[in-house]
Amino acid sequence: MFKRTFALLLTACATLPATAQQPADDSAAIRQVVDTYLQPLLTSHQAAGAIVGVSLRGKRYYYAYGTANDDGSPFTADTIVEIGSCTKVFTTTLFALAAARHQIEPDAPMQRYMPDGVTLQPAAQNVTPLQLADFSSGMPDNPPDAPRDLRYRGIDHYTSADFFRWVSSWSPDGPLPRPYEYSNAGIGVLGAMLANATGRAWNEQLSADILQPLGMTSSFVGPVDVPGRTAEGHLRNGQRALQWPLYAWYAAGAMRSTAADMLRFGEANLGHSEIDGHPVSAELIAAMRDAQKPRYTLPNGVAQQGMAWVTNNGNGSPGLHPEIWKNGGTAGFSSVIVVNPFKDAAIFIAVNQNDTPPAPVAVAIGRHLR
Template structure:
């Protein structure tokens, strides 16, 4: 699971701005066994698919793709949902919810907001994760690290800096958030996310576990584009990267952010769009509770991308133009990453092509 923050200059449009042409150009730019890009503009959807492998019988657009770190907007939205309905508070301390009545040194100050905004001071992964993961790093690195180990590693952790002081991307922190919300509500993570986010938004083709026997899941590939990989098992890191969804459900999730008042999660969807922190050179990188945010001539764009051992995904939207882009491919690019810049560029191109209301 990983994410890539990207920035492309938002200049004048180049080439044909027809949405169909933009989609086709994006698909052609990504060399992967399966590629799908989908866009929504004012409620109208367009989907294009392609790839170097034979197309599955039902079409690539009907498969569920592993979102990797693009699962985190789902976790953040769940936190916002529980906070706006009064079941948790953003400032609550995770250690207190996970193990009440005891002190846990350095992590006692880590709040729910710190965990999801990567400001907890935690490293990317627990230190003892790597020895058990390295023997199967390219295929199944997470399965040997269950939920109880994630929680135990958190409670004994010593943050590298004061919580809230610095930004450091952490799958560890996002995973702890999932276990903390489950503990706070007395509900298992999968059941909680389904009841509070997936079901209210009508995401029926979104799942938190692989179902390879049904043929619904896309098959990932190594960077050679030929060697297949098993479905991702995230074990104790579910909140950081367990979601898999069809391109249509990805779009539905983004469309909810564009039109929050049409959903039961109105307050939560508005909350996750509010800027919370800045970082980087000139403090140009803006983050909300769940999204990377960039300023453009067409208003702010919000996005998140993610990768697993053999797949990549992108989610992005521009509220001012009512546009959204979802993308997925079944190849993990580790050196020259064509997928993320293509997906992000498509988001900007689509925002340019649609007049601001």
């Protein structure tokens, strides 16, 4: 059992050293906003700890809470965390890049990009890559035949062949496009389709087209253990969680990253043409905007679904501006990335405990930044 004390949790919030931080007075004001909205979440869930990164008008701040590991080591801007489904917006950005390069047609039948030997059911053959990207394909969240036990769910046990055997048996349950249905499996299929369409493996595209250009040198695919830098995840009961496996549908949730790297990604999604002195191509910025673009209104009647990204349009409240966000969760982590274009702000939060939702907190922080 992970042993926590509220004193440790509530007094460990500290601004971390970083070359891109704002002057101390600005940092203190932002810390007060972060404290106001994050500490109640951590207290109510008795969470082990968290790291918060805030980029405001191109300047960065980092705030650490609690502990990253059971040995009491703190979070830093460079602590490696599981970002879970935040991986999806990297995949949809790659999809937008491939579409802009005329390597894949968003509205083409998905059968065209299937791996060799995979023949879809007639009703599934006309599902499109775009419908997979914006959750209107009708594909379920996860393959129903995948093992429930996390220890046996990784790609070594439930292989890519197993995954595509299920994909070849699946059919949407009505006319396309289907109503919104969140799907890890759908983004996993999209990642494989990108590999076939471009001739490059998904992880190679990720590295060459996003991570390297943005200087995201501490972002990884699959389980990783960098001594002194890798945070430990926890279940809601405080016990250590297993590391998130590499699934056969890895393009939906395989990444690990840091607050520093995720702010780089957030700034690029805000349209910054330069990150840490390195230029960001107009092609990449355009692809990010295409991935963010709302495609339809979600069942709540307010938020809009993009390609994995969700846009909140202020819920009709005066003075509020759109926030664009994606959250993620694994067995041991909860995370979110939010970009607020009106304020030129990006917020990343990772909590090293599952089912501890930071998305409403990140949205609130963004709305209260000055």
